[in-house]
Amino acid sequence: MGKKKPDRIKHIPQRTCVGCRMVTSKRSLIRLVKTENGITIDPIGKMAGRGVYLHAFQDCWKKGLKGSIAKGLKTDLSAAELRIINDFMATLPENDGQIIQIDTETNTVDQSSAANKTDL
Ligand SMILES: [Zn+2]
Numbered sequence: 001m002g003k004k005k006p007d008r009i010k011h012i013p014q015r016t017c018v019g020c021r022m023v024t025s026k027r028s029l030i031r032l033v034k035t036e037n038g039i040t041i042d043p044i045g046k047m048a049g050r051g052v053y054l055h056a057f058q059d060c061w062k063k064g065l066k067g068s069i070a071k072g073l074k075t076d077l078s079a080a081e082l083r084i085i086n087d088f089m090a091t092l093p094e095n096d097g098q099i100i101q102i103d104t105e106t107n108t109v110d111q112s113s114a115a116n117k118t119d120l
Contacts, residue, residue, distance in 0.1 A: 015053040017054050019054050020063060038081055052069055056093070
């Protein structure tokens with residue numbers, strides 16, 4: 001698992017999810033940033049401040065809340081900041097079931113489309 005090496009594409013920035021530690025393209029992660037005004041979600045990934053990256057899954061955020069988010073941001077999370085994170089987390093799907101389902105072997109022709117091949 002997680003051994004795919006990008007041989008062809010070299011210009012996609014890679015980041016590590018501080019929840020599950022998976023390295024993936026920056027674009028598939030959510031950036032959480034510590035600004036002068038506190039913690040916020042950075043939807044475009046360009047806000048000034050120290051940031052950490054997480055998958056859009058509650059599981060990764062829960063893992064991150066055990067320490068790696070605070071560590072990555074080099075800050076102690078206040079109660080208000082924890083609430084911001086929890087509120088955002090609540091909008092996410094629970095886990096990475098969608099990631100695990102990456103398989104290439106189940107690309108079999110399903111039977112309904114086989115019915116179209118009447119002239120074979
Ligand atoms: Zn993750």
